Amino acid sequence: MDRSIRGAGLGLDIVILSDTQSDKKQAAEHAAFRMLIAETAGADHIYYRHRENNRGRKAGNVEDFIVKSGGAYDYAVTLDADSLMSGEALAELIRRMDADPKLGLLQTLPRIIGARSFFGRAMQFAASFYGPVFTRGLERMQGATGPYWGHNAIIRVMAFAQSCGLPELSGKPPFGGHVLSHDYVEAALLARNGWKVLADSSITGSFEECPENVLSYAKRDRRWCQGNLQHMRLLFAPGLANWSRFVFVQGIFAYLASVFWAIFLVSTVSGAVLAPEPDYFPETFQLFPAFPSDRSREILALALGIIGLLILPKFGILANAAMTGRARGFGGADRVTASVVLEILLTSALAPIMLAYQTRAVCQVLLRHDGGWPANARGEGSLTLTEATRSSLWIVAAGMFALVATWKFAPDLLFWLLPVTLPMVAAPLLIYWTSHPSGLGYFTVPEDRDEPPIVAAFRDVHARWRSHIDAPSADDVLPTEASHVPG
CATH class of the missing domain: 3.90.550.10 (Spore Coat Polysaccharide Biosynthesis Protein SpsA; Chain A)
Structure with a gap:
């Protein structure tokens, strides 16, 4: 400098x-x-x-x-x-x-x-x-x-x-x-x-x-x-x-949102378990059954809202980069498209793990546990599988518990909860693997080809x-x- x-x-x-x-x-x-x-x-x-x-x-x-x-x-x-x-x-x-x-x-x-x-x-x-x-x-x-x-x-x-x-x-x-x-x-x-x-x-x-x-x-x-x-x-x-x-x-709310998400998931499963059996004929001498609302409209709105908030802006930036030529600095349109898709998949897989860490952090703060000011370490190197497992075993346990509880008490929801529970169960492998160079050749940035002096x-x-x-x-x-x- x-x-x-x-x-x-x-x-x-x-x-x-x-x-x-x-x-x-x-x-x-x-x-x-x-x-x-x-x-x-x-x-x-x-x-x-x-x-x-x-x-x-x-x-x-x-x-x-x-x-x-x-x-x-x-x-x-x-x-x-x-x-x-x-x-x-x-x-x-x-x-x-x-x-x-x-x-x-x-x-x-x-x-x-x-x-x-x-x-x-x-x-x-x-x-x-x-x-x-x-x-x-x-x-x-x-x-x-x-x-x-x-x-x-x-x-x-x-x-x-x-x-x-x-x-x-x-x-x-x-x-x-x-x-x-x-x-x-x-x-x-x-x-x-x-x-x-x-x-x-x-x-x-x-x-x-x-x-x-x-x-x-x-x-x-x-x-x-x-x-x-x-x-x-x-x-x-x-x-x-x-x-x-x-x-x-x-x-x-950037951090409280993780707690709300965790509560939402727990209440979804609990609601399916504790909800009373539907009564299709609540009125005496009712000729046609009354089917309870399955909340499809609300579920669809929530899904579209999440996609619109988290994913569409990224594809909007991708489209703009392709049209303006900005994508060339990131390896061209094909490579940058693959990088965007891979980044979305990676962040989606890591989201439940970060949910767990952030929820724990919020709970620690609300319980008056001081985390201090740990020093940042840069260039800290790759993690071993033992290090990754030791630090995330509690996440694996929580994911397994949620998976088994859903399968036992609310099997209809099992498929929908897999995107959350499977990454939690696989947390040590994900943490270990992502700490090493991938060798895939994606995530190119302009500085790779034209390094600033x-x-x-x-x-x-x-x-x-x-x-x-x-x-x-x-x-x-x-x-x-x-x-x-x-x-």
């Missing part, structure tokens, strides 16, 4: 804000920082700061920088550890902020890179193929009350300092304590103070990585679930824009440094405030 920044003619500081608590990982960071300084010829614009007390987690880390050093800067671009942005993208963000003094935050749409597993490649394809279209729709709906995803975005430091001091909620976690999903709250606070918050999917040169398997995704999703449900406490905060409140509600440079640097950082010596220690940030 530093090379790309200089190549774009920018003179920017790079500030690495570490919250790492492990001594071993700190040593690895120190070794990497020394290599960074050596490779940039002792650059005096790159800083490293380690917080010994990680109060407030990520939001607290950023707040600490804003309070102590924010006065030195007009803007700051927030990045996750797996973020990557080109100098051209940063120049465009700065230009946009300079052009609009009321713009408080501008969010880019990061493209996913580096995916190798079947699960990761499917996520990468979905984000690259569907993501820009969905984001453009979001941009039009939200106007100037846009989203903040916590990274790959530029903020106006004065506006952020003025608006985004987060409270520590009363009570204990998961509903009290520090705000976990801080980014959406910070966007709402900026909008409350009259600052524009915009997203722009057309800005290129913004990248991130993604989880490589279902377990890593579910681990991250558990934190998001707790953070979103915590927003229940903020729904009626004074002065928020109506759209900000709607975003909170949407985030809350910033991504190619990253791969080169990462490959060269990795062997040196994997096993740092015990002497790899820097002061916790090495290379002080301007303040």
Whole structure:
């Protein structure tokens, strides 16, 4: 990134804000920082700061920088550890902020890179193929009350300092304590103070990585679930824009929907078991039988609603890509069609498994179990069948129980419940298989054929440094405030 920044003619500081608590990982960071300084010829614009007390987690880390050093800067671009942005993208963000003094935050749409597993490649394809279209729709709906995803975005430091001091909620976690999903709250606070918050999917040169398997995704999703449900406490905060409140509600129901789906399935089977026997002749001397309603119309409406909501938009994007020539970047019309169908099949198969994980997460939060802030691991590698089985055996048990109970008490519903119960029973195999490269050759994205220079440079640097950082010596220690940030 530093090379790309200089190549774009920018003179920017790079500030690495570490919250790492492990001594071993700190040593690895120190070794990497020394290599960074050596490779940039002792650059005096790159800083490293380690917080010994990680109060407030990520939001607290950023707040600490804003309070102590924010006065030195007009803007700051927030990045996750797996973020990557080109100098051209940063120049465009700065230009946009300079052009609009009321713009408080501008969010880019990061493209996913580096995916190798079947699960990761499917996520990468979905984000690259569907993501820009969905984001453009979001941009039009939200106007100037846009989203903040916590990274790959530029903020106006004065506006952020003025608006985004987060409270520590009363009570204990998961509903009290520090705000976990801080980014959406910070966007709402900026909008409350009259600052524009915009997203722009057309800005290129913004990248991130993604989880490589279902377990890593579910681990991250558990934190998001707790953070979103915590927003229940903020729904009626004074002065928020109506759209900000709607975003909170949407985030809350994104997880409660899994519980409602589970209740719907259970009540469907229970209704079939507990319903009284139909009485075809309820009236004395009734000549013709009265058949009870089979709810066919409602069932058909529900099925069409699900298809219309989840599947038709994807085929609409596919049709548009074929007509406009956009499909060529994804391997051509035939290959992208196969990729879309395969992605729909995969997400449909994994949906009951994610239903189980999300339902468990919601129940844990409602039962006041704090999930904390587990660190994200990128490039975590393939899972063994033992690891997949150990983490999903309870899903298998739930699927088997539902399958046997339906077969015994409501056999007429067995066929209709197979799309839910069979993936649950096969959860270990699905989790294991999707964590490995598929070798099918689908899920092509434009970056496969035309790798951006910033991504190619990253791969080169990462490959060269990795062997040196994997096993740092015990002497790899820097002061916790090495290379002080301007303040």
